[in-house]
Amino acid sequence: MPHSTAADLITPSSPLEEDSELPDAPPHALDVKEEREGDNQKELEIGVPVREDLKPDIKLEDLFDDVDDEDEEFPSSGATTGMVESSPPAVPIALAPSAKYTDPEVMLAFYQRLFPFRYLFQWLNHSIKPSNDFGHREFAFTLQNDAYLRYQSYPTGDLLRKDVLRVNPSRFEIGPVYTAPPRDRKTLRKSTAFRPMAKELVFDIDLTDYDEIRTCCSKANICHKCWSFVTMAIKVVDTALREDFGFQHIMWVYSGRRGAHAWISDKRARIMDDQRRKALAGYLEVVKGGAQSGKKVNVKRPLHPHLARSLDILKDHFQHDILEDQDPWAEPEKAERLLQLLPDKALNDALRKKWDAAPGRSSASKWADIDSLAKAGASKTLDGRLLLEAKQDIVLEYTYPRLDVEVSKKQIHLLKSPFVIHPGTGRVCVPIDTRRLTKFDPLGVPTVTELLGEIDDFDGQDLKEEDEGKKIQDYEKTSLKPYVDYFRTYVASLLKDEKGLKRERIDDDAMEF
Amino acid sequence: MIRQDYNRIDPKRRSTLDHKKKQFAIPTYKQQEYPHRLNLYEVPPTAEITLEQFEQWAIDRLRILAELEACSFRNKTPAETAAHITPLLQKWLPLHSNTSSSAGAQDESLKLERQKDHYSHFILRLAFSSTEDLRRRFARIECALFKLRFQNDDARERQAFVESLQLDWEVVSEDEKRSLATNLANATPGLKQKEVEEGGWFKVDFETVPELVESRRVFLKAGKAYVPVKEQMTMVLAGFNERLEKGLELAARAFPRLDEDDRLTPILNHLSKNFATPDSTLSDSDSALSGATINAASIDGLSQHFPLCMRNLHMTLRKNSHLKHFGRLQYTLFLKGIGLNLEDCLIFWRQAFKLITDDTFNKEYRYNVRHAYGDVGGDAIRRGRGYSPFSCQKILTEHPPGNGETHGCPYRHFSIDNLTTLLQTTGVNDRDVLRGVKEDVEKKRYHIACNRVFEFAYKDDIKRVKEDKSWGAAELDTIVHPNSYFKRAYMLSTGAKAGAGESRGDAMEL
Known part of the structure; x- marks a missing residue:
């Protein structure tokens, strides 16, 4: 044997x-x-x-x-x-x-050697000692054959790890904490006794929602130019969540291909019910409307402080990332879209005439033309305030975060776990360090095959040192290290705050007696 | 009455009963007093009433609730609703203010009114606690009723009532108010500069004012919402709603333990069954169309009789060979409603999504269609026959379409130019009709717009059935469900009799 x-x-x-x-x-x-x-x-x-x-x-x-x-x-x-x-x-x-990243052996090696199960456990459990926050938590696996397995749950992180290694899913998702372990839901006497209690507040930004305004790529493709949409979105949403709602434990995670997720682990956010989640999503949602809605940003004046601040954050991005990089109104048909959003007919006619005379005029010049023609008095009926507001709306329409709000509205919504492999790209869904947000390069995120190769290279070089010193963990041998380190620090600060909360609670109880 | 509220188990109050000291003593409850006209319904009634009163009071309240709900379905403005409901309230469920009587809150008739209001609320709470759906509906209308009464309340009494609630509000200091003045003014629409500076402001957790947060009508800082005194109502309403929802859930859990079945239970069952309104599932008879072949191949032909929302989805589907999730859901349920069976529905979608492989279809879409039909998913007993087709109410209010999505109601979710274009492509070119639609949409009367288009499209048929009197007024009532639109349109165009299979008007079974 x-x-x-x-x-x-x-x-x-x-x-x-x-x-x-x-x-x-x-x-x-x-x-x-x-x-x-x-x-x-x-x-x-x-x-x-x-x-x-x-x-x-x-x-x-x-x-x-x-x-x-x-x-x-x-x-x-x-x-x-x-x-x-x-x-x-x-x-x-x-x-x-x-070896392809979709190979089951590759996935298995990744889960065995690199996946930070310990920190994932602590992150979801909010403490070192296993509790219901983890034990009653739903996990859902997508198997290699694309079958979908819901309502998995594990008392400890170690058992989760074992089962992940056994099942070897191509990816897995995280759901809410229920009133009972999701695995046992059918053994409960009454089905109403099984209901979700808490989940991190989550947000989802996906570049496909920007298809009508991004010119560089479409569908599942991304490049550095369009990633700046995600950068802006993260800036705006992160600021609002911290300043307006007072949340502190916000982690942004690259979704592996063309978007990012936010996980907010503050206790207050976790216990929010669906109605409040909906309210929060509504607060942040500005670009509204379907394919046929026409003008998509219609915000009240005076601008709400959140919008005024967002506009401030987005202004520079608009100039650089939109006007220069995206150049959204270069062609006449597209410029027509810009005109649709402007309020004054006479001004529009003047602009159209000017642009028709100079084909190939860049978006930046066209944007500047609006003001210069308005100042030159191209229209007698022009209302300066309306024009300014329309311009603000346009900036918002082209830069303000487009959230997939359905994801945020429901406690029971499942969201892909951080650090799993995106099945289409092989990239690891790594956390994004918001302090170095602009440096984050989605195309530079390591793929699973690269990482496994790095372990091999490392072991090849530094055999002796490894034997002498403390054992180096596998992730430390790879370019995944900064991401796991960031995750670990993030989780540690969450645990620290959570510990404080618990002590407070105990004190409160003590006072009652 | 029934113990159903945790609030009842109040250790302080219980000790005054002294039941431990006096064995076999009948617990005597403190007589309920009603110092205020309004009631948050926190403490359930404890005194005895007759069975007749039990039933009569509940029925009277139910009338009001049904009328209120009907108003919301007809999309009436708050003012119209108030005008409609006020006389009915006077008749069935009067509730006068303290100032209306010289004796104030001590007046006997006032006490009686308030007692009736209190008891009837709790009786209906029991009757509507059984299912999630009923609970949500009940909570929604009770909130509307409370709001209506709160708004009409005498200002001074309302203030006294609010103070009696002892809500957890922190007053914003003058210094803080001054330093935040610009933000407060910009975040809170409809306030004059003077009100910002001199009015009172409260600081509350943002969770207590979800409505204000959602519509961005309040200033937020570090998790606190800065609410002007004016917005008190939102907060009181939120508190009312929250308590009611909790109470309903407790009632639902306590109800099976109500050890009694021959006196109250029949009355309660009867009450909940008779709460019939348009906002419910279609009955079977409404989906059965006599003489029509409905299968995957016939949808194209039938789509000319679809309401604009479905027609738009159908055209988009044919154009793009794809629909996004909510579009698929809305359309699938509609098709289910017109009688397309699951197998045909799967064939329909498979053929429609012609750009994708069988494999992708099976993996990503088949399940959703089956789910909509109740064929898979969740708990086999609870899922029943899947979701019901969406009513106009639902389409208008839930899940407005986002980027690239084409579901929803075109009258509500399209810009007027795009709506006009769409109407013209479906053959509505009459200028008067288009102008009418535009006016309706501006007044947010989307139903009326849709019905206007219906009446135009089938004007000859409608004229015919009116003349030969084969259709009564009830059969030509306002349409509030896409499936009724199709049904009526189809029958008119094929010359079928209205009686054939149509459950009368819009009164569908629950």
């Missing part, structure tokens, strides 16, 4: 790590277990790796390194072949760069 042999070899080397309840880089013992559960098939095909039995110090990964190299399914690259030759083989994953 090859598995028992391997396990025996490993166990003595890992007692220390067993203490940590949720290792982000999994201890070896766990690896063995999972392999035993999940990968029987592969093992059988390959047979018993006898050689390793003779070396007492051997690591389990080494064992699999060889296994993988022998495996026909994984044509190995030059680098890994070299490894096999060198005496203590240290490459644990040995996935060829050609």
